[in-house]
Amino acid sequence: MKNNETIRIAIAETSVIIRSGLTSALKRLPNLRVQPVEILSVEALGDCLRTQYPDILVVNPTFGDYFDVARFREETAGKGIRLVALVSSFVDTSLLNKYDESFSIFDDLEALEGKISRLQNIKVEEETENQETLSQREKEIVVCVVKGMTNKEIAENLFLSIHTVITHRRNISKKLQIHSAAGLTIYAIVNKLVELSDIKNL
Template identity: 65%
Template structure:
C-alpha cells in the first residue's frame, strides 16, 4: 500500500447495524484515506473479490455461519489480503489467533485507529522486503524447518514463535519465491545452500 493511495477495506458482517457502524468508524479515522466496502454475505464477498481486491478484510469469524480463513488464504489472489477478526461475541482464542489482528465491537475509535495503522505499517514493510525478493534470516530458518518436514506447531516451538507468526512467514515466503510446494522449497534450499542434500534424505 502506498501512502497516497486509499486503503481498500472490506467489512464482512451479517449484522447490518455492526457492518454500517464499522464502515462509519473507518471513514472517520484521521490521517488515513480508507475506502470501505460492505459485504453482507459470502456471495457478495466472492463478487467483491472478482471486482475490487481489498487490501484488508475485516470479517466476523462466524460470518455466514463460519468463515474458513485457511481456505480463504489458499488462493494466491487472496493470500496477501490482511484479515482482521471482527469480534462481536466470545470466540475460541485458537480461532482468533489465525487472524492478522482483532477488532472488537467494544473497541473505541482510538483503539481501532491504532490497529489499522499498525497493520498498514506492517503491510508497507512487507512490500519493501518483497521487492528485494530476498528472504530474511528468520524466513530462511523456516524454509529449513519446512524442508525437514516439521509442522507449523513444531516450527513455532523450535523458533519460539506463535503458530500465527509462522503461518505469516510462510505466506511471505510463498509470495517472495512463488514456490507453493515443500518439494519446490527443498530444491530452493539445496540450490541456495540453506541445507545439505544429506539432511533431507530419509
C-alpha cells in the same frame, strides 16, 4: 504504504448495525483515508474478490455459518490481503490466532487507527521538527476545551475513552506549555482553530 494512500477495507458481517457502525467509524479516522465496502453475504464476498481485492478484509468468524480462514488464505495467496476478525461476541481465542488482527466492537477510533496502521505498515508521522505542532486529534480536543466541554463530554463527542482524552490534554499542555483553559482559548483564536464568534456565548 503511505498514510495518504486510500486503504480499501471490506467488511463481511451479516448484522447491518455492526457493519454500518464499523463503516461509519472507519470513515471518521482522522489520519487515514479508508474506503469501506460492506459485504452482507458469502456470494457478495465472492463478487468482491473477483472484481477488486481489498487491502484488508474484516470478517466475523461466524460469517456464512463459519469463515474458513485456511481456505481463504489458499484462494487469495499472493494477493497481500490482511485478514482481521470482527469480534462482536465471545469468540474462542485460539480461533483468533489464525487472523492477522482483530477488531472489537468496543475499540475506539484511536485503537482502530493504530491496528490498521500496523497492518498496512504505515509509519505514524512524528512531530519532532516542531514541539508545538499539535496532531489533528489534539486540535479537536483544544476546540472542545475552549467550548467548555468536560473530559466526559469530549470523550463522548470524539468517540474516545476518558483516559485517552486526559492523555491528550496532558500532551497538549506539555507541547504548548499552556496549563489553563484561558490560555488554550487564546492559542485557539491566534491559530484560527476557533472563530471569536464561537466563544462569545460561553
